[in-house]
Amino acid sequence: xxxxxxxxxxxxxxxxxxxxxxxxxxxxxxxxxxxxxxxxxxxxxxxxxxxxxxxxxxxxxxxxxxxxxxxxxxxxxxxxxxxxxxxxxxxxxxxxxxxxxxxxxxxxxxxxxxxxxxxxxxxxxxxxxxxxxxxxxxxxxxxxxxxxxxxxxxxxxxxxxxxxxxxxxxxxxxxxxxxxxxxxxxxxx
Numbered sequence: 301x302x303x304x305x306x307x308x309x310x311x312x313x314x315x316x317x318x319x320x321x322x323x324x325x326x327x328x329x330x331x332x333x334x335x336x337x338x339x340x341x342x343x344x345x346x347x348x349x350x351x352x353x354x355x356x357x358x359x360x361x362x363x364x365x366x367x368x369x370x371x372x373x374x375x376x377x378x379x380x381x382x383x384x385x386x387x388x389x390x391x392x393x394x395x396x397x398x399x400x401x402x403x404x405x406x407x408x409x410x411x412x413x414x415x416x417x418x419x420x421x422x423x424x425x426x427x428x429x430x431x432x433x434x435x436x437x438x439x440x441x442x443x444x445x446x447x448x449x450x451x452x453x454x455x456x457x458x459x460x461x462x463x464x465x466x467x468x469x470x471x472x473x474x475x476x477x478x479x480x481x482x483x484x485x486x487x488x489x
Contacts (some may be wrong), residue, residue, distance in 0.1 A: 355383070 405413060422428050 405416070408416065422432055
């Protein structure tokens, strides 16, 4: 029985040793994968930065190009395709949001779409917002000045109100005022 216990113990210890060796090998492999992943991430970031710099250089050089020829137009189309691919690969959410905005805009009724386009145009730049602010301010000032002028002049009080006599409410009010005046005056009795 002791030999059986000893053989079982040696088997279990051998399995434990194999398991330890396997765990150490897997940990070493995991560490090497982590290092490789870190190197690849750094390389990817470096390549993205290089691509951005190259694209900036291309845009800079493109800004100094002379009038586009037919060959230049082909290059421009290739460059636009490269730009779209680059933008899509760098930020897929931007392309999704553009498509979503376009879908929502196409679903709008024509009147709302017109209001949206006008609002987007007017509010797009700082200058347009400033112009809108001053326009609205000027309109408010005009209304306030006009209201003040008409409320503080005698022009409104001396107006002949005969044209109001044709209104039903005005007729009833006028008759009631006449009856009240006749009842209150001593000469009427």
